[in-house]
Amino acid sequence: MSYNYLEKLLRPYMKSFNDTEKIIADHFISLGNEVVNKTLSNLADDTGLSEATIFKFVKKIGYDGFPNFKISVASNFRSIEERKNELIIFSDVSKEDSSYTIAQKLVHSNQVALDNLIESLDEERINRALDLIYDSKTIHFFGQGASSVIALDSYHKFLRTRFHCNYISDYHMQLSYATKLGPDDCVFLFSHSGETIETIEVAKILRNNKVKIIVLTGNHHTDLVKLSNISFVVDSEESAFQSETLTSRILYLTIIDILYVALMYHDEAKNKESLEKIRQALSVTKKGGTTR
Numbered sequence: 001m002s003y004n005y006l007e008k009l010l011r012p013y014m015k016s017f018n019d020t021e022k023i024i025a026d027h028f029i030s031l032g033n034e035v036v037n038k039t040l041s042n043l044a045d046d047t048g049l050s051e052a053t054i055f056k057f058v059k060k061i062g063y064d065g066f067p068n069f070k071i072s073v074a075s076n077f078r079s080i081e082e083r084k085n086e087l088i089i090f091s092d093v094s095k096e097d098s099s100y101t102i103a104q105k106l107v108h109s110n111q112v113a114l115d116n117l118i119e120s121l122d123e124e125r126i127n128r129a130l131d132l133i134y135d136s137k138t139i140h141f142f143g144q145g146a147s148s149v150i151a152l153d154s155y156h157k158f159l160r161t162r163f164h165c166n167y168i169s170d171y172h173m174q175l176s177y178a179t180k181l182g183p184d185d186c187v188f189l190f191s192h193s194g195e196t197i198e199t200i201e202v203a204k205i206l207r208n209n210k211v212k213i214i215v216l217t218g219n220h221h222t223d224l225v226k227l228s229n230i231s232f233v234v235d236s237e238e239s240a241f242q243s244e245t246l247t248s249r250i251l252y253l254t255i256i257d258i259l260y261v262a263l264m265y266h267d268e269a270k271n272k273e274s275l276e277k278i279r280q281a282l283s284v285t286k287k288g289g290t291t292r
Contacts, residue, residue, distance in 0.1 A: 006029050006031075010061065013025070110247060143190035146249070174198075179209070190252065194225060195222055218248050220233050
C-alpha cells in the first residue's frame, strides 16, 4: 500500500497557490510517483504552461531545482511496509539529509504551517472563544500525554492574566475535578488526534455540568469537537506515519498566544496589575531580587 507523498507535501500550500499553481499542484498529485519520470518539457506539454512557470513552482515549495524535487519524491514515495520501521518525523525529511538540510526543511515546514494557520483562522471564532473566557471566573487546562505538556504551557501563560487558572495532569484527578466545575468555568481541552478516550470522558462530564469547553485538536470529525462550545482545528504537514505532533505543537501554542494577548488587552488595567504582582513575587528568584 502506498500513500500520496505529493498530496501530503502540497496540501499546506494550497490556500496560497494562485490558479496557475493550483493547476500544477493538481497535476503533480494526479501523477503521483510518475512525476519522477517526467521532464520539465513533458510537464509543460501536459499542463499547457511554460517550463519556467513549473520551475518557479518547484522553487516556491522549497526545492533548489527540479532534479532535487524528483529525488525527494522518489525517496519518499514508498510503501507503508517499507517505511513503518523507520524514524519518520516529517514526510520530506530523509536519513540522507545533512543536519543543516534538516534544519532548513523543519524551519520551512513551520513557516508554511503558520502561514496556513492564519489563513484558516477567522475573527468570529477567535471572538467567540474570547467571549467564553470573559464570561468565566476560572480557566482550566487539561490534556493527556504530549497534549498535557501544551496544556501546562498554556496554563503557565494564562496564569499572568487576572483570571484564576488551574492545570491538572493526572487523568483520575481531571475526572474528579471536572465534577466540581460549572457554568462559571472555562476548560481548554487539548488532543491532537481528537480521539483520546480520557479527554473525551472528561469532556462529557464538563458538558453535563454546562462548563464552557474550548478544544484544540487536529481532527475535525470527532466526538471531542462535538462536545465543545468552540474548537480550533489545526492542519499540519506531518508525516502520516508518525505519532509525534511536532509542527502542530507550534500551531497550538500560537493559537494560545493569540487568545492570551487579546485577553490581556481586553481588561488591560486588571491584567497589568496581575502581571505586576507576579513579577514582584518572582523577583526573589533573580539575582539581586528582594525578599518580602
